[in-house]
Amino acid sequence: MRTRKSALSFIAALLILAIVAVGCTPKQETGNNGATNGETSGATNGGSSEGKVFRMNIHSEPSTLDPALMEDNVSGTLATGIYEGLTRKNENGESIPATAESWEKSEDGKTYTFKIRKDAKWSNGDPVTANDYEFSWKRALDPAVGSTYAYQFYYIVGAQDYNEGKTTNTDAVGIKALDAQTLEVKLVSPTPYFLSLTSFYVYNPVHQSVKDNEAWAADAKTIIGNGPFKMSEWQHNTSIKLVPNENYYDKAQVKFAGVDFTMIAESATELANYETDKLDYTGKPTGEIPAEQIPVLKESKKDEIVTKGIASSYYYQFNTEEVPFNNVKVRKALAMAIDRQAIVESVTMAGEVPSFGFVPPGIIGLKEDYRNEVKDDFFTENVDEAKKLLAEGLAELKLAKFPKVTLTFNTSDGHKKIAEAIVEMWRQNLGIEVGIENQEFAVLLKNRTAMNYQIARAGWGADYNDPMTYLDMFVTGGGQNNTGFASPEYDALIKKANASGDQAERIAAMTEAEKILMEYMPIMPIYYYSNVYMLKPGFKNIFLDYKGDIDYTRGYYQAN
Structure with missing residues (x-):
């Protein structure tokens, strides 16, 4: 059983109530990333699959539509249709x-x-x-x-x-x-x-013509795909429209007349568009339902709202090459000084599970779920121990006090509320001040890759069903390792697991690797995702898979 001081839970409860209360204050919403007032253009949907356009929100501009360069679920959601x-x-x-x-x-x-x-x-x-x-x-x-x-x-x-x-x-x-x-x-x-x-x-x-045009992936006219749909329109930072690919080999199974994606950053505006029949789908993986509305919607929209646990982890990562996060004790102190249960119960409210490891439930282990076989008890929440570690870490760095640092997250109401709750926990429990800054998702990705951050919000979903999809990220110099973490012992364990044909040996090596990752703490686990979304009645065969990716390609509409 994980232990935490009662003071931690009490303080967390008080500060989260204050943050959520602010988040619940009604305010006039305007969509700065969508059509006027955050509304989607076009007529109200109706009828059967014939002529039916499926409408959902992707929150922001995709970072790229070049498969070789994709690394986020907005780009991936579009790739599902185009490629x-x-x-x-x-x-x-x-x-x-x-x-x-x-x-x-x-x-x-x-x-x-x-x-x-x-x-x-x-x-x-x-x-x-x-x-x-x-x-x-x-x-x-x-x-x-x-x-x-x-x-x-x-x-x-x-x-x-x-x-x-x-x-x-x-x-x-x-x-x-x-x-x-x-x-x-x-x-x-x-x-x-x-x-x-x-x-x-x-x-x-990708079509081989891309070698003649470096900017091919930025324009609907030059994107040639082989998927069920093709891009017909791209209004940057506003919307993307797909229509059926008439050359697709399985076109008989493509029922929608099109798929329209809006780019609305504000979760309240997204929900309003859903409730006024301007969207057919709202919520994860690429949109967001306001957390404070989820309990209400579970009662009022019980036939439309879905909660699904997925194989994804939500965490903060540290730039371990920057002071003070080049000291492991400082990193551990911050990880131990927050109350994850309070965050998932009072801030996110979507059924998430507090995480004390990196590999989430839903990933296959030796005989059953890896997380059932390997318990995520790598560390505990403990304010007294966190204070001790922070003091020791700052002394080792010869710092009289904790320096000014910034936590960066991609623009989202939900990410902002989580960040506000966590920095307040750090202030209350450790006496440190951490600033927060939001960035557009594509900007955040570039800054993380360039190591241009101090603490950054991150999330990771499975690319395939094996613990390796999480753990090979952090090998020294790895393409997705933008923390600065480097461990020859860790690298050797990943190499051993990759080379072995024996699953028991592989799982044992990956278990040891995860222990090392949590011992060095280049990342701070917060929770395992649970996706909440709503789908209008009549839409069929649209689903989220085990890792939370949406497939709309064979969807159809059948009036009830």
Whole structure:
């Protein structure tokens, strides 16, 4: 059982009540990222799937629509409609055929051979071939492209050496089009989750014409996809419209006349648009329902509101190369001085679970859920211990007092309320002042990558169903490791787990790696996500998978 001082809970309850009360104060909402007054344009939806446009909010401008450069769920949500990998996921997270109609795995588990559908086409009518996949995957590995997700190809022979510039010979990379319909992939070692990776957006193909236009991914007219939909309009920072791709091989299963995405930052405005029939979907993964409204909506909209636990973690990360966060005791002090239960009960209110580790529930372990097998009791909340660690850490840094620092988060009512609650807990419990600053999501991503922050809000959802999707992030110099954390012992454990074909050995190595991560604390776990969303009656076959990604591609409408 996790222990926490009663004073911590009492103080947390008082300060959170104050913060939530402010958050509940009615105010006039104007949508500065959407149409006038935050309203979506277009007529009210009605009728059947014929002519029906599905409307949802994505909160902000996507950081990119180049699959090689994607790293956020806004871009990923759009990629679901515009692009398609060799496989796709069903509602249970299982890999099913997509652009690849079939595949074979060698007996040693190190070679995959994919057969590309002969009727697979790009949105401009060109055939999709195995050569397109070879081109796209090697492009994502090209150091000049700068993909932060290139490491997800390192399971493939020669991929890491090419990405790290140790060779310029692309023929040495184990990705080869044997003919127009056959793609052969050679792995370094058996990788049980490799097939799952082939539906991840960095594995999506891009049309080879992109090499002639560096700005291709910023304009609806130059984005050529192979998915169920294609982009018809992109009003930057306002909206994106998709229409069915008439060249898609499975177009008979695409029922919507289009999908409209608005970019409304204010959660109250988003909810108002849903309630006035300007949106068909509101909430996670790319929107937000005001936390204080969730208990009310569970009563008034019980047939529309859904709460779903997902395999994702919400956390703050430290820049461990900056004073004072280059001291582990300081990092631990901040992690131990907050009340996570108070945050999920009184601020977020969506059924989240306090986290004391990084890998969330919902990820497969040895025989059952990894989080059931490996308890997340790596640290506890304890104000007295936090004060002691902070004093020791500052003394080691020869600092008379805690310096001025800033917590940065992407623009969102929810993230702001969490940040306000946490900095107040730090003030009450540790006597330190931490400023807060909001940034547009794309800006925050760039600043995190450039290590231009002190404390930053972050979240991580599964790319595939294995603990490795969380733990390989923090290898030294990793594309997603923008904390400065480096541990040879940690790196060795990740390497051992990746090289092993024995699942028990893999899980043991990853368990030790997570312990090291929590011991050094480059990140501060806060909670495991639970997504809350609402969907209008009549909409069918729109779902969130185990990791919280939305699939609307085969959705349809049937009037009740």
